Amino acid sequence: MPAIYIHVPFCRRRCAYCDFCSSVAAPETISAYADALIRNIRACAPLNLTAETVYFGGGTPSLVSAADMNKIMSAVRESFALPPSAEVSAEANPDSADYEKLAAWRDAGINRLSLGVQSCKDNELYRLGRLHNFSQAENAVKNARKAGFENISCDLMLGIPEQTPETALESVNRICDMGVCHVSAYMLKIEEGTPFDCDEIRSSLMSDDELSDMYLMAAEALEKRGLAQYEISNFSREGCQSRHNLTYWTLGEYLGFGPSAHSLFRGKRFFVPHDISGFINSEFQRIEIEDEHPDFLQEYVMLGLRLCKGIELDGLGEKAEKILPALEPLKRANLVKTGGGRLRLTRRGFLVSNGIIARLLEILEK
Numbered sequence: 001m002p003a004i005y006i007h008v009p010f011c012r013r014r015c016a017y018c019d020f021c022s023s024v025a026a027p028e029t030i031s032a033y034a035d036a037l038i039r040n041i042r043a044c045a046p047l048n049l050t051a052e053t054v055y056f057g058g059g060t061p062s063l064v065s066a067a068d069m070n071k072i073m074s075a076v077r078e079s080f081a082l083p084p085s086a087e088v089s090a091e092a093n094p095d096s097a098d099y100e101k102l103a104a105w106r107d108a109g110i111n112r113l114s115l116g117v118q119s120c121k122d123n124e125l126y127r128l129g130r131l132h133n134f135s136q137a138e139n140a141v142k143n144a145r146k147a148g149f150e151n152i153s154c155d156l157m158l159g160i161p162e163q164t165p166e167t168a169l170e171s172v173n174r175i176c177d178m179g180v181c182h183v184s185a186y187m188l189k190i191e192e193g194t195p196f197d198c199d200e201i202r203s204s205l206m207s208d209d210e211l212s213d214m215y216l217m218a219a220e221a222l223e224k225r226g227l228a229q230y231e232i233s234n235f236s237r238e239g240c241q242s243r244h245n246l247t248y249w250t251l252g253e254y255l256g257f258g259p260s261a262h263s264l265f266r267g268k269r270f271f272v273p274h275d276i277s278g279f280i281n282s283e284f285q286r287i288e289i290e291d292e293h294p295d296f297l298q299e300y301v302m303l304g305l306r307l308c309k310g311i312e313l314d315g316l317g318e319k320a321e322k323i324l325p326a327l328e329p330l331k332r333a334n335l336v337k338t339g340g341g342r343l344r345l346t347r348r349g350f351l352v353s354n355g356i357i358a359r360l361l362e363i364l365e366k
């Protein structure tokens with residue numbers, strides 16, 4: 001039962017910090033892209049698969065017209081069995097999420113919305129190069145509710161130039177005031193080759209310690225507002241965790257459509273090259289093998305430790321014995337916890353997760 005990921009690699013304008021696969025394009029190009037998606041989705045019909053989740057990510061899926069989104073969703077339904085309980089998510093930006101579009105999306109079967117809000121402070125949004133202000137974000141949430149969306153998530157960015165602990169807390173609270181049931185809180189990372197990859201921006205960023213404190217403060221504030229942490233960056237009300245993303249973190253199968261989309265299917269990892277015009281102009285997407293023999297034990301540790309519930313030590317087989325001594329100092333430093341046969345990172349451990357995971361993998365590989 002694979003999850004379906006559909007990439008929409010278009011944005012109105014590129015944000016200054018972003019290195020995702022997306023570009024600015026005319027509406028005709030986006031429509032031609034939708035047609036290419038439909039061809040590729042239909043090609044999967046003979047596999048007779050059931051999909052429990054579908055996720056439109058980007059880029060900016062809310063740039064796809066209501067009519068094209070409807071056609072894509074029809075192709076998904078014709079090519080995969082979608083149970084009534086399926087989670088169908090789409091990302092949207094506040095400046096392109098008007099009521100008519102959201103109502104049409106709801107009619108097309110999309111039942112979860114992920115809004116790129118990022119901050120409640122317009123100066124911070126401006127610094128990020130976002131095209132919306134916070135009042136547009138509030139309107140987008142209102143429009144989504146009116147259109148029938150109950151499952152709404154907002155992205156929140158931590159570590160924005162000019163952001164302070166006070167403004168970050170204000171963003172947490174104003175996002176929570178909108179009554180959303182899920183928040184993804186990401187720390188700004190400077191990606192190579194983006195406009196943010198320059199001395200002026202680097203020198204305006206807070207220190208790692210300040211950013212760590214901001215993360216801990218935001219996590220606590222989100223939990224106080226009823227959104228429990230379930231993954232390094234994700235918080236939700238009961239029953240509102242992203243089932244699609246949980247598929248990735250628990251090594252479930254998924255099929256990706258569109259340039260730069262990845263798949264894990266029948267034990268192999270695949271990807272589609274980052275070539276938007278090649279995707280539009282070819283009958284079918286070029287699928288390349290990324291890893292013919294993934295090391296699932298390694299991935300189990302890397303992905304599972306992102307989750308608050310962590311991993312089952314039994315899942316490591318006889319190698320579990322090897323890591324137990326290395327866990328003792330980490331436990332004393334309050335970075336990991338064990339119990340009930342599981343190993344998990346604490347919230348402080350999440351802040352240094354890369355180092356901890358690298359150390360555990362090194363031991364497992366010996």
Ligand code: SF4
Nearest residue numbers: 011014015018058059
């Ligand atoms: S809208 Fe999202 S995908 Fe597009 S440039 Fe901005 S951050 Fe990147």
